[in-house]
Amino acid sequence: MSQDIVIRVPQHVSIIMDGNGRWAKERGLERTQGHLQGVTSVKKITEEAVAQGVKYLSLYTFSEENWNRPEEEVAYLMKLMFKSISDYLETMIKNGVRFKVLGNRSRLPKDLDEAISQTEKITSAGDKMTLVVFLSYSGKWDILQAAKALAKQAVASGDADSFLEGISEDDFGKFLVTAGIPDPDLIIRTSGEERLSNYLLWQGAYSEFYFTKVLWPDFAEEDFREALRTYAKRDRRYGKVK
Numbered sequence: 001m002s003q004d005i006v007i008r009v010p011q012h013v014s015i016i017m018d019g020n021g022r023w024a025k026e027r028g029l030e031r032t033q034g035h036l037q038g039v040t041s042v043k044k045i046t047e048e049a050v051a052q053g054v055k056y057l058s059l060y061t062f063s064e065e066n067w068n069r070p071e072e073e074v075a076y077l078m079k080l081m082f083k084s085i086s087d088y089l090e091t092m093i094k095n096g097v098r099f100k101v102l103g104n105r106s107r108l109p110k111d112l113d114e115a116i117s118q119t120e121k122i123t124s125a126g127d128k129m130t131l132v133v134f135l136s137y138s139g140k141w142d143i144l145q146a147a148k149a150l151a152k153q154a155v156a157s158g159d160a161d162s163f164l165e166g167i168s169e170d171d172f173g174k175f176l177v178t179a180g181i182p183d184p185d186l187i188i189r190t191s192g193e194e195r196l197s198n199y200l201l202w203q204g205a206y207s208e209f210y211f212t213k214v215l216w217p218d219f220a221e222e223d224f225r226e227a228l229r230t231y232a233k234r235d236r237r238y239g240k241v242k
């Protein structure tokens with residue numbers, strides 16, 4: 001944690017944590033060792049985000065597409081998630097962190113899903129920062145599940161036409177799993193890849209992007225502060241003329 005406080009801090013910082021496999025490969029290790037090391041970055045960056053006054057930190061930890069990885073890697077990641085949640089519980093409480101997991105929870109192993117629900121409950125009073133973990137998440141999945149839920153309500157209303165007529169963009173946003181969470185101001189992606197990989201497609205409409213070559217297991221507090229400093233210099237126009 002640092003005393004070096006950045007001004008004009010984004011309210012919501014989101015991170016596409018990428019490069020665990022390459023980090024391990026560079027060292028002649030199994031990919032899983034990269035994931036394990038990646039957890040230490042999560043801990044460091046969460047605490048730094050709280051110190052910097054970030055209100056929402058969200059992390060893309062596992063995409064819907066990541067289910068297509070080798071079975072052993074997927075199983076390892078689910079177990080690692082399970083273990084990390086309990087290992088990190090006390091630190092979250094101490095730091096006033098509210099924990100939330102968003103994604104297609106029906107695909108998660110039952111014990112993991114239960115541990116998540118319990119942790120969400122235990123940390124629900126955390127008022128310094130909300131840590132959102134996107135797990136089994138994809139942007140297209142989110143938009144589709146929202147559209148389905150909206151369609152159900154439209155049918156149930158008895159007058160689908162006028163129901164749908166009254167739906168605004170803000171109303172639609174309430175059907176996304178991120179309802180109640182502000183859109184990300186800044187999306188960071190590590191490891192040199194410069195794509196969204198089906199992440200917050202709707203919510204990232206006006207996010208600022210920051211790409212760095214640093215691999216996620218090497219991403220440290222100073223890298224995070226550098227991203228915040230870069231954000232502080234950006235000029236967000238939202239389509240207007242300034």
Ligand code: IPE
Pocket residue numbers: 017018019020021022023061062063066077191
């Ligand atoms: C990110 O690291 C973690 C997950 C997607 C689960 P990767 O596992 O994608 O690492 P690379 O991209 O292969 O290096």
Ligand code: IPE
Pocket residue numbers: 016017018060061062063066193195197
């Ligand atoms: C995106 O990383 C998903 C997460 C970081 C959780 P990937 O490594 O899966 O993305 P691609 O396959 O390189 O686009």
Ligand code: MG
Pocket residue numbers: 018019020
């Ligand atoms: Mg990757």
